[in-house]
Amino acid sequence: MNRLTLALDVMGGDIGPRITIPASLKVLEQDPTLSLLLFGDSQQIQSELDILFKQYPANLRDRLEIHHCSRVIANDQSFTDALRHSKGTSMRLAIEAVQKGHAQGCVSAGNTGALMGLAKVILQPLKGIQRPALISLLPMIEGGNSVMLDLGANLECSAENLYQFALMGAIFAENRLNLVFPRVALLNIGVEEIKGHKSIRDASELLAKDSALNYVGFIEGNYLLNGKADVIVSDGFAGNVALKSLEGAATNVIALLKGKSRNHLLKPLFAYVMKALFKDSYQRLKSINPDQYNGASLIGLTAVVVKSHGSANVDAFANAIKDAAFQARQQIPQKILDGLSKY
Template sequence: MAKLTLAIDAMGGDRGPSIVVAALIRALQSFPEVDFILTGDEPRLKALLNREAKHLKATDRARIRIHHTTQIVQMDDKPSQCLRHKTDSSMRIAIDLIAEGDAQACVSAGNTGALMAMAYLRLKVLPGVLRPALIAPIPNEQGGQSLLLDLGANPQCDADTLFQFGVMGSVIAQELTGISEPRIALLNMGTEEIKGPDVVKQAALLLANSKHVHYQGFIEGSDLFAGKADVIVCDGFTGNIALKSCEGMARMVYDHLKRSLKSHWLSRALVWLLYRRQRKAWSWLNPDQYNGASLIGLRGVVVKSHGNASANAFYSAIEHAIAEAESDLPKRIHDRVEQVLSEQHT
């Protein structure tokens, strides 16, 4: 395999390039065969690298290239305006590097709508793919993870699109988790066959009659984290609300627990002792390791980091992008979709 190059939008997100550089330094040490291109304000990035990367070997420094850009996509920018007026932004250039063959993947913590619009415009969808989708891992009760899609790229979907999401999600689960027959489920308002909108029922029939997916049936929102499916499929409106509702609940519980623990020294001592004994068992709950939503169905690898990601979380997004590029995920998705379409037409 040819040497892999990853483009990183260094200016996107809420925390700026400092967390990107910190994540990059860790990635250089973890992935010695990968080159990196930072897109953004060159003087600012050089200053950060000179300050934070003094200990790097000269061979590692040589694997970093900076592509200077003059614009930044802000989190409140409209995607349509970015397409027309921010063609020299750090986000746009990171995607252009894939389109031009200079990079095989990119990571950005910037404006999600702008990232999807730019990626769709410059990379195009794979042949046969109806719509790209955002997919991300979520933890489950077994200590592993499930994949949830779509997370907002397509607020409305027809049955054929939901079926394709199941096919693409199955490929990703096979490649990135090593599961030979990933269990596919549709997120619905109940598990009974008679429940839910017609489009979800039609998608269920398509998935159930396909030999390319291991379809399990419907799954309710209360079982998102139960580990009953390896891939959970829904439209982008439902998926985005489900994910953000879970994030909000987790944040509320965490904040409430933190306030309660601070109220008495004995509570703090007991939790500290319990955490030390159970640290490994609880490590799967660390949200940093699940950071990184992939925009799948395109002719290139694009990973969206959370806008407020820490350096550790951004590093996880880099890991996801490298894994997808190394497995040549777009080609594998294309091959599976092409196979499904050819058999549907025979």
């Protein structure tokens, strides 16, 4: 396996190096061909490493490179202010490392708007792509995964934008999920042709005319996890609301299934109802680990960029790094560019 280098913004997220550094070491131990460039406050990074190196093989040091950054983009910083004052920040320098060829991908749990804006400016969209989009895996109730985009990069989208998201999503699903002719659906408020914004109805017409796409029509929010589509397309506003609603509901349901509720009356009742309603899927639901689905990828760019949740724990951030490594090794951006020619 070829060696790979990723650039990490280790200052991003709610906790920063206390999460990102142990996650980095965890992935390095599991992946002997991976090297990491750590961008952030060298004193904080070294402090964490000094503690953690006692638990890991000494040779991991050889695959870590610290790049000191005195400045950080704050999570609550406005989009325009973050971009205007991004010079010398851990996020910008991590992205620039990819642009200069020092790394093949970037991972950050920092300010989402700033990451998308900087990545688009520094790394540039693929030829023919008007707007990059955030895409993420979704678990399906009966097993397997689907993908959904856009999840917040573009709040308002034209029919052409949605059509391009569908193309990129289909190519991503083919390569990330190993699917052939993935089913593509548009998120809408109903399945009837007359429903939804004009941009969604117009996008549906564009998708239906493209015989290279396996377009299956509209999908409603209550069927996102039911395996009715492999690629779910929406504008960034609806997609972000849908995803966070799913995440919140899933987290609460899983907490109840695993007995973490403080309501002692609700807990056994809920477990009984779930077992009765979902006999075949109950154990699978109980075993789902939300950390496995941490991170969304900004696709449509010339290189891999993965956005981790700001609240990610060590395992979740480690999974975001692994996902970036997988995409870089599979050369997903190049495959998307090559795949666009067949659609």
